Amino acid sequence: AQSVTQLGSHVSVSEGALVLLRCNYSSSVPPYLFWYVQYPNQGLQLLLKYTSAATLVKGINGFEAEFKKSETSFHLTKPSAHMSDAAEYFCAVRAYSGAGSYQLTFGKGTKLSVIP
Amino acid sequence: DVKVTQSSRYLVKRTGEKVFLECVQDMDHENMFWYRQDPGLGLRLIYFSYDVKMKEKGDIPEGYSVSREKKERFSLILESASTNQTSMYLCASIRRDGYNEQFFGPGTRLTVL
Numbered sequence: 610a611q612s613v614t615q616l617g618s619h620v621s622v623s624e625g626a627l628v629l630l631r632c633n634y635s636s637s638v639p640p641y642l643f644w645y646v647q648y649p650n651q652g653l654q655l656l657l658k659y660t661s662a663a664t665l666v667k668g669i670n671g672f673e674a675e676f677k678k679s680e681t682s683f684h685l686t687k688p689s690a691h692m693s694d695a696a697e698y699f700c701a702v703r704a705y706s707g708a709g710s711y712q713l714t715f716g717k718g719t720k721l722s723v724i725p
Numbered sequence: 726d727v728k729v730t731q732s733s734r735y736l737v738k739r740t741g742e743k744v745f746l747e748c749v750q751d752m753d754h755e756n757m758f759w760y761r762q763d764p765g766l767g768l769r770l771i772y773f774s775y776d777v778k779m780k781e782k783g784d785i786p787e788g789y790s791v792s793r794e795k796k797e798r799f800s801l802i803l804e805s806a807s808t809n810q811t812s813m814y815l816c817a818s819i820r821r822d823g824y825n826e827q828f829f830g831p832g833t834r835l836t837v838l
Binding site: 643645650651652701704709713718 | 729756758765766767768775779781813815817819821822823824827829830831832
């Protein structure tokens with residue numbers, strides 16, 4: 610079964626500092642991995658996805674993530690945090706749900722706070 | 726550019742009322758989902774459907790039912806609302822093969838008094 614684990618339910622960084630949000634996956638097949646962001650009182654929106662092409666994936670708002678098979682990781686980074694990056698971030702992996710159908714399995718989320 | 730819509734953003738109901746939450750997607754996706762989201766618990770899957778009239782229980786189906794009469798519409802029903810069902814409810818859809826992203830609605834914040 611496919612699953613993801615996000616390390617740290619809450620991360621605080623100073624404005625301008627590096628953002629690093631951790632995600633490790635477990636998958637018996639080559640994984641398809643996703644990062645989503647959720648702003649307060651909104652639904653989730655896609656930041657970026659890894660679908661077995663380039664291991665370094667660039668997303669929206671200056672975020673990127675690197676797929677590392679040896680470490681089973683897909684950490685999300687941004688060189689310089691902005692106040693507008695304060696949100697909750699979810700890592701997800703494509704998983705088989707039966708009857709020839711697939712869904713995404715989500716981690717528990719990491720809430721990012723940005724300190725002025 | 727709206728892809729997944731939910732019938733209400735905010736809803737206040739009383740204990741014991743029957744509650745309908747509706748979700749519509751315009752991407753012709755086969756799979757649709759209902760989640761609830763509570764602080765510290767992440768997204769918890771209530772029910773999902775991979776075809777019209779088909780439904781599968783997720784992790785926390787107790788107290789909920791669903792209906793999918795048309796491909797684009799997936800309804801969540803609280804037969805008799807209780808205060809512990811106060812939560813944010815999110816609908817989502819994805820293509821059957823799961824290669825592309827899962828799209829989410831804006832969410833419905835339900836308060837049961």
